[in-house]
Amino acid sequence: MGTTAHPLDPLDAAEVRAAAAACRAAFPAGAVRFSTISLREPPKADLTAYADAAAAAAAEAAATAPTPPSPPPRVAEVLLLTPATGRAQRLAVGLTTTGGNGGGGVAAEVASREELPAGTQPSFSPDDCTLAEDIVKADERVRALLRERYGIADVEAELAADPWSVHLTDAHYPPMKWRQAGGDATANGNGNGVAASIHGGDDNGSSADGSPGATAGTNGDSASDSVAISFRLMQMFLYHRHDTDDNHYAHPLDLLPVVDLHARTVVAIHGADAAPPTGTLPGTCINYHRRLLRGNKTLASEWRADPPAALTVTQPDGPSWRVMGRHVTWQGWSLRVGFNAREGLVLHDVQHGGRRVVDRASLVEMAVPYGDPQGPYPRKCAFDVGDYGLGACANSLSLGCDCLGAIHYFGVTLSDAAGEPVDVPRVVSLHEEDAGVGWKHADYRSGTAETRRGRRLILSFGAAVVNYDYAVYWSLGLDGSIDCEVQLTGELSTNTLSAAEIGPGAPTTPRYGVLVSPGVNAQVHQHMFCVRLDMAVDGPANRVAEVEVKRLPRDATVNPAGNAFASVETPLVSEAGAVRDAAPGRAWRISSASSRNPVTGAPVAYKLIRARTLCRGLMSCSLLLACLVFLCLRLRHLLLAVLLTYRQSVMRAPCSELTCCGTLALTHSPSCVACLLVLLSDRCRLPTGGCTQRCSRPTTAPSPAAPSLRATRCG
Ligand SMILES: [Cu+2]
Numbered sequence: 026m027g028t029t030a031h032p033l034d035p036l037d038a039a040e041v042r043a044a045a046a047a048c049r050a051a052f053p054a055g056a057v058r059f060s061t062i063s064l065r066e067p068p069k070a071d072l073t074a075y076a077d078a079a080a081a082a083a084a085e086a087a088a089t090a091p092t093p094p095s096p097p098p099r100v101a102e103v104l105l106l107t108p109a110t111g112r113a114q115r116l117a118v119g120l121t122t123t124g125g126n127g128g129g130g131v132a133a134e135v136a137s138r139e140e141l142p143a144g145t146q147p148s149f150s151p152d153d154c155t156l157a158e159d160i161v162k163a164d165e166r167v168r169a170l171l172r173e174r175y176g177i178a179d180v181e182a183e184l185a186a187d188p189w190s191v192h193l194t195d196a197h198y199p200p201m202k203w204r205q206a207g208g209d210a211t212a213n214g215n216g217n218g219v220a221a222s223i224h225g226g227d228d229n230g231s232s233a234d235g236s237p238g239a240t241a242g243t244n245g246d247s248a249s250d251s252v253a254i255s256f257r258l259m260q261m262f263l264y265h266r267h268d269t270d271d272n273h274y275a276h277p278l279d280l281l282p283v284v285d286l287h288a289r290t291v292v293a294i295h296g297a298d299a300a301p302p303t304g305t306l307p308g309t310c311i312n313y314h315r316r317l318l319r320g321n322k323t324l325a326s327e328w329r330a331d332p333p334a335a336l337t338v339t340q341p342d343g344p345s346w347r348v349m350g351r352h353v354t355w356q357g358w359s360l361r362v363g364f365n366a367r368e369g370l371v372l373h374d375v376q377h378g379g380r381r382v383v384d385r386a387s388l389v390e391m392a393v394p395y396g397d398p399q400g401p402y403p404r405k406c407a408f409d410v411g412d413y414g415l416g417a418c419a420n421s422l423s424l425g426c427d428c429l430g431a432i433h434y435f436g437v438t439l440s441d442a443a444g445e446p447v448d449v450p451r452v453v454s455l456h457e458e459d460a461g462v463g464w465k466h467a468d469y470r471s472g473t474a475e476t477r478r479g480r481r482l483i484l485s486f487g488a489a490v491v492n493y494d495y496a497v498y499w500s501l502g503l504d505g506s507i508d509c510e511v512q513l514t515g516e517l518s519t520n521t522l523s524a525a526e527i528g529p530g531a532p533t534t535p536r537y538g539v540l541v542s543p544g545v546n547a548q549v550h551q552h553m554f555c556v557r558l559d560m561a562v563d564g565p566a567n568r569v570a571e572v573e574v575k576r577l578p579r580d581a582t583v584n585p586a587g588n589a590f591a592s593v594e595t596p597l598v599s600e601a602g603a604v605r606d607a608a609p610g611r612a613w614r615i616s617s618a619s620s621r622n623p624v625t626g627a628p629v630a631y632k633l634i635r636a637r638t639l640c641r642g643l644m645s646c647s648l649l650l651a652c653l654v655f656l657c658l659r660l661r662h663l664l665l666a667v668l669l670t671y672r673q674s675v676m677r678a679p680c681s682e683l684t685c686c687g688t689l690a691l692t693h694s695p696s697c698v699a700c701l702l703v704l705l706s707d708r709c710r711l712p713t714g715g716c717t718q719r720c721s722r723p724t725t726a727p728s729p730a731a732p733s734l735r736a737t738r739c740g
Contacts, residue, residue, distance in 0.1 A: 038446035043133035044101035045444025060147035067097035152442035192406035307544035338430035369416035563620035
């Protein structure tokens, strides 16, 4: 870490290397596989003390040489795996800069080490996704099935295997358990000789068990079936790929291997025993690659013949923002740009006019449940932040495509499975955009017309999580407003039709999806976002109230005509008491407990409101244009999560930072915010017991909502 770095700056390459080396030394007996190596952000009290000291030093600078404040200790948090045991570990590694003036290094020392509960696993890294695909492609049974069933002989060239986390388990669809039935799984072997069985749900005791040398499945779920080695399962949706650039989502296959990344073997193949639905695989090509557009039959096969005229974004005087390291100032705004493998972009210490507004803001989770109830799809559900790491999946942005005009880019250093640093340049974009009319008024008497043009400062990043691409935009307005918008684009995850949806008596259209090409089903699903706002409106003492416009009762004295309505505020004083439907017209106000507006006398506040649903990203889905149905987005509880997490300064993973790999209830984070997500979807990770004791399950019908939140200064 250089001397000019801030305590919230992400780790640099030297720090990643040093932390990884210290962790490897802490496990001399065996190989480790790294999940994430990231900055452990200092406690808020330490950050505040540091900021105060820095401000005091700056104030003295004119008169005396300022004394630089001592930054909080630099700590790396490392999540790693020991594949031989299947267990996950969390380590805190203290980092100290040695030497100086560019000639120094970084000393690292493991400060704490914690073995995570059996059955829990850290998120899947990009390396894990690649490994999972390699395991599938190397599996002899998979290769034989593909050859016999579809004539696919060259799996390296013709097969794509999308790695998905394994979710949903309950009494009706038992958890998937992968149990060591003899022999030792090795971290580095190819899985040959590992005897294993998998049971639960439709894989229950199935001879479809694809593990070489598999023993008979054991169906009893007694305690004696204890897992000898923790599994790390991924289910792999298979697709035929006509060539390297072919859009393979147009060619789904009806086989679903499940791999264990620890044992590095395929432990089950769903659909291996079933006859192929049609005997053929969907062959219609629907391509987005410019080289292959001409082959499209159902989408445009040529570039637009009448492209719009050139539109040039220029700022001849340069941009209005100033950037110092990762500190950004713009039109009264001040903030610090953070980034980590899990959340991606993080906004720190957002201030306006020198007044605190938000201490920390980020997208902390996204639940994507799928609605096809037929096996194996009940387990199809992803947490695209927590399962894969939205930051880990982020990609470099490019000028002219992702962003126009004057841009400042921030890069980040992440890490790979070996603990080596991975530089991702241009991962966050900073730019200004015209925002239309910010305010206007025309005086009809005098003819005076005044208009103020709006402008926004936008910080964004994009992440490709397997098939889907997300673009997250945080923007600040001249009017003091803050927006968060998530754009969904990319490719829909397709599948062959489920058994009940084909053959005699079947509906002509899929019940649980949309037929997007002959034989290709895009299953109904949702994306539900959880944004965490650690609010600090004019300081840390804030309170939250729900705001609704309500019609007031007719009253002979007060409201004789019955036309009265008013904005009614209901303080939300407990998490359990805040569970409710995010109905249209409902908003939330986060107000300072001490600071008041000089005109209204009301507490200074920010109001959290829902923006309209934006589906523009879907229009760029090359496979589906009819997919709006999938975005019946409902944020009813997620919004509440937004509201409630602001009080929990340490809780940044509402559905747990760990993934459950198909089994029940092995994760932690017993917070009610996580509970809200559980209530949203039965297939979330957390045990329902502890949470449902505090939150009653809402029974209201889902309501459409938007992936976009807008906070506006209203005090
Ligand atoms: Cu989707």
